[in-house]
Amino acid sequence: MPTICMFYGIIIRMYCAPGEHNPPHFHAYYGKHKAIIDINTCELTNGSLPKKQLKLVLAWAELRQEDLLANWVLAMNSELPFKIEPLK
Template identity: 35%
Template sequence: MGEITKFYGITVKIFFTGYNPPHFQALYDDTLGIFKIDTLEMVEGDLTDIAQSLVKEWAEKYKTDLMEMWDSKTLKKLPPLE
């Protein structure tokens, strides 16, 4: 699992093997959210509504990059939410 970015105390990471559908993880303090790349829906986890909103705002900007990473299994750093 590799770190993609960090912002406002949230760390975004991605797994490439053994998991479908394409997704990424966001960690904030002791909470975790797993988000589908295509819909940005949190499908598992306990992130607060505010943290979910920040993650979705960031992911909307980089949805294409996230899918390209998933498809190519190539990790790259992305800019944080500003």
Template identity: 40%
Template sequence: MPTYYTIDGVKIQLFFNDHVPPHFHAVIAEHQVLIVIDSLEVLEGSLPKSKLKKIVKWAKENQEELKELWELHRKNE
């Protein structure tokens, strides 16, 4: 599971062979959340509120790059 970014201590990861909808994993300590790239909604899991707010803000600013990374992973299944 490659870590592409670390935002305020939260690892941003994408998996090969992962399920749809296109999403990324944000992981810190015992917390993990899956966030849908297009809508930036939480698919499952949780993060502390302050961390989640920063991750969603970052993801909004980097949506196109996240979409490209997702497509790259899907092509390399």
């Protein structure tokens, strides 16, 4: 699962497999916390992050939604997703 972005101690990853389940999503990690974020809705669907980090991840996802969806298409074709600009 390649890392596509890192910011403020948060790691964003996306699986690269044609059989990966819908809806389009990515995985966010912060310390021992893990969350799955729906790309279409920019909402938490599974797991948890501390409140501050969750707000940062959701804001980043909204800003980078087009890039995330493009990466999802690549990942579903077993291609490596590209790096996405971090939150600044």
